[in-house]
Amino acid sequence: MRRINEIFYSLQGEGYHTGIPAVFVRFSGCNLRCPFCDTQHEEGTLMSDEDIVMEVAKYSTQVVILTGGEPGLWIDEKLVDALHHEGKYVCIETNGTCLLPENIDWVTCSPKEGAKINLDRIDEVKVVYVGQDVSAYLDLSASHYFLQPCSCANTEEVIAYILQHPEWRLSLQTHKLLQIP
Ligand SMILES: C[S@@+](CC[C@H](N)C(=O)[O-])C[C@H]1O[C@@H](n2cnc3c(N)ncnc32)[C@H](O)[C@@H]1O
Numbered sequence: 001m002r003r004i005n006e007i008f009y010s011l012q013g014e015g016y017h018t019g020i021p022a023v024f025v026r027f028s029g030c031n032l033r034c035p036f037c038d039t040q041h042e043e044g045t046l047m048s049d050e051d052i053v054m055e056v057a058k059y060s061t062q063v064v065i066l067t068g069g070e071p072g073l074w075i076d077e078k079l080v081d082a083l084h085h086e087g088k089y090v091c092i093e094t095n096g097t098c099l100l101p102e103n104i105d106w107v108t109c110s111p112k113e114g115a116k117i118n119l120d121r122i123d124e125v126k127v128v129y130v131g132q133d134v135s136a137y138l139d140l141s142a143s144h145y146f147l148q149p150c151s152c153a154n155t156e157e158v159i160a161y162i163l164q165h166p167e168w169r170l171s172l173q174t175h176k177l178l179q180i181p
Pocket residue numbers: 030036037038039067068069070071093094095096109110126127128148149150151152173
């Protein structure tokens with residue numbers, strides 16, 4: 001059984017897959033306490049893998065996004081296999097501190113200051129920019145590097161930084177701008 005905060009259907013609001021319809025599976029619980037965290041995730045109900053897959057299968061999109069909380073604490077190859085068996089493409093939003101099952105299809109790592117990265121594969125790096133030094137994150141091996149304003153509040157600052165450091169791309173939390181889940 002796994003503790004699930006919510007399962008919902010929306011558009012991926014952030015990063016490389018922005019705009020793609022996806023089912024979000026939000027796990028309860030995290031190993032970090034980011035001061036800016038925009039998510040209430042502690043409450044949840046216990047669900048079996050069978051229940052999770054059944055809920056996800058209600059939506060015809062192929063894309064599933066495991067998030068939280070920190071999903072890396074709670075998932076394993078077995079759950080990802082079960083989602084693959086339903087024909088799903090499995091993405092994860094992770095702070096990067098936990099080793100992940102190798103069968104995940106897309107890894108979005110959002111590194112946090114002072115937290116060691118424990119991943120051996122990253123597809124996109126997506127940093128919440130609050131003016132910190134982000135240059136070392138470019139040493140993480142990934143295909144895409146995004147900076148995301150914090151709570152849509154400092155977009156001008158992020159744009160100015162990216163114009164000076166064009167290795168980065170802008171990720172907006174478009175679901176917040178659109179006021180959708
Ligand atoms: C709530 S976290 C859950 C997944 C995982 N714990 C992590 O941090 O990547 C999902 C995404 O939202 C980002 N995020 C959290 N709070 C934010 C905020 N106030 N503004 C912008 N992005 C935020 C995180 O950095 C992460 O990329």
